[in-house]
Amino acid sequence: MNSTKKTARLAGILYLLGGITAPFSLIYLPRTLVVPGDATATANHVRASETLLRMGVASELIFSIVFIFVVLTLYRLFKGVDEKQALAMLTLLLISVPISLLNVLNEIAALNLASGADFLSVFDKRQLDALVLLFLRLHSQGLLVAGIFWGLWLFPFGILVMRSGFIPRVLGVFLIIACFGYLASSFTFLLLPAYGHIVSRFAMVLTLGELPIILWLLIKGAEDQPLENPA
16 A cells, blocks of 8 residues: 555655756747747857757656656546546646657757758758748747647646645645646637737746645645555
8 A cells, every 4th residue: 555645745756856847948948049030040049059959858858758757646646536537637748748759859950950960051051040940939839739738637637636635625726727827828829929928928827826736745745545556
């Protein structure tokens, strides 16, 4: 028999690990390297900061892989509460993982185009610079697609927290609010890009609803009770 508290603490540790790596690759790196509308400046940033971009690729891969284990641990924690909701939570997050992993190829393509390799000599520098910016923009768009599922999985997660009885219900409410924050940001950028930055300012505040559950799982865990071992 394994305790609920032990499983909750493990989920919190993994959640924190994934959460620490994400801001660097998803927020800091694009703001540092990409100059909107200026392909030459962006390509020059990539050439001057190749190591930084490779670190971003590694960070994004780690983030995606760690969250596989986050959701598997959470599934084990909550499947006794409502197995259908736990399965929905598991499925929705796992859908985002291949999207995120394949999306990293756009950054790798930008690195290759900026490298000045001999086989790229058929393109002139302006064309290569434009392609670097194109692939980095495609990467940003890919994050928006993945962000839809980063939001959706929080809805069944929030319901499970509210029904669990071993984690405060209010944390489930925060997760559902965060869900709509991710969805609002992703759909606005994809469908109404002119309003994306305006909506994202408010949506970012809503997505902070994930933070309390991470801290609670890490520090408090959950009310101790036995969990059945998996078959």
